[in-house]
Amino acid sequence: MDSAQIKRLEALAGIDLVKMTGTGNDFILVDNRKAGVTRELMSDLALGLCQRRRSVGADGMIFLEPSNRVDPVRGTVDWRWHFFNADGSAAEMCGNGGRCAARYAHDVGLAGEEMVFDTTAGPIRAWILDSGVKLEMIHPFGAYQGVELEVDGGMVKMDGVNTGVPHAVIAVEDIEAAPVVPVGRKVRFAPHFAPAGTNVNFACAKDGELVVRTYERGVEDETLACGTGAVASALMLGPAMGLKSPVRVKVRSGEELKVHFDKQGEDFGPVFLEGAAHYVYSGKLNAEALAWLHTQEDSPC
Numbered sequence: 001m002d003s004a005q006i007k008r009l010e011a012l013a014g015i016d017l018v019k020m021t022g023t024g025n026d027f028i029l030v031d032n033r034k035a036g037v038t039r040e041l042m043s044d045l046a047l048g049l050c051q052r053r054r055s056v057g058a059d060g061m062i063f064l065e066p067s068n069r070v071d072p073v074r075g076t077v078d079w080r081w082h083f084f085n086a087d088g089s090a091a092e093m094c095g096n097g098g099r100c101a102a103r104y105a106h107d108v109g110l111a112g113e114e115m116v117f118d119t120t121a122g123p124i125r126a127w128i129l130d131s132g133v134k135l136e137m138i139h140p141f142g143a144y145q146g147v148e149l150e151v152d153g154g155m156v157k158m159d160g161v162n163t164g165v166p167h168a169v170i171a172v173e174d175i176e177a178a179p180v181v182p183v184g185r186k187v188r189f190a191p192h193f194a195p196a197g198t199n200v201n202f203a204c205a206k207d208g209e210l211v212v213r214t215y216e217r218g219v220e221d222e223t224l225a226c227g228t229g230a231v232a233s234a235l236m237l238g239p240a241m242g243l244k245s246p247v248r249v250k251v252r253s254g255e256e257l258k259v260h261f262d263k264q265g266e267d268f269g270p271v272f273l274e275g276a277a278h279y280v281y282s283g284k285l286n287a288e289a290l291a292w293l294h295t296q297e298d299s300p301c
């Protein structure tokens with residue numbers, strides 16, 4: 001990133017930021033009606049602010065804007081988002097970010113307690129509940145079973161499905177010992193999934209729930225939770241492991257998500273994701289939060 005772009009980003013100093021967490025997956029949110037961040041700055045702003053220890057730190061950044069679209073199936077769309085992973089890449093959908101953004105949209109008056117918002121993956125219906133937020137997900141697609149890939153000389157078998165973003169799901173016996181980062185990263189970048197890549201989940205059934213750990217694309221690490229990953233794992237492994245809808249999914253933070261579906265043959269029926277969405281803090285952007293970008297400037301040589 002050149003110094004002119006960093007200056008344009010620093011000129012956003014003073015805009016309001018909110019930090020939220022959805023079961024340990026954390027996000028910076030911006031009400032873009034007030035902030036007015038232009039589309040061409042969003043990815044770099046996300047990259048700048050999501051850096052942990054040197055900036056705000058988050059798994060992703062979300063810009064919320066009003067919408068005037070009417071969806072033929074889900075009706076009036078209240079607002080739309082631009083979602084970015086911590087590495088600045090745009091993602092089509094995010095389950096934990098979706099719950100956080102829905103609560104924030106409600107609180108800043110972009111929507112009522114029931115709403116529809118637009119993502120790149122399609123419109124999502126959301127409900128604000130006393131216990132958290134519930135999302136009606138997009139219709140999952142592209143399900144596959146039994147794909148085997150060679151990783152470090154051994155074969156790794158996986159199922160997968162797109163629940164808004166692509167997910168591979170690997171069943172394991174011992175979730176604590178699951179090689180989430182070393183194997184997850186190799187599967188995520190495997191030529192089989194190129195060019196989009198995939199998120200990679202490791203899951204096992206324990207005490208009547210599904211325990212899931214996720215290597216996230218765009219964060220390029222294990223995160224404490226992944227909503228679309230919880231949904232993919234519940235859909236692909238839940239029934240085979242004897243877990244009925246709603247499947248309770250325990251994520252790496254130790255918190256729980258609920259996945260509702262109605263599997264009839266190949267069809268999953270309407271799919272819902274339910275869980276917590278909490279505020280962490282609200283503040284104003286300080287230009288110094290982007291200071292670390294200066295050390296990343298393109299070198300002339």
Ligand SMILES: N[C@@H](CCC[C@H](N)C(=O)O)C(=O)O
Pocket residue numbers: 025085090091092093094095096097165166199216217218219225226227228229
């Ligand atoms: N954490 C999210 C998924 C965010 C997008 C993902 N990293 C991707 O690029 O596919 C969730 O809760 O679903």
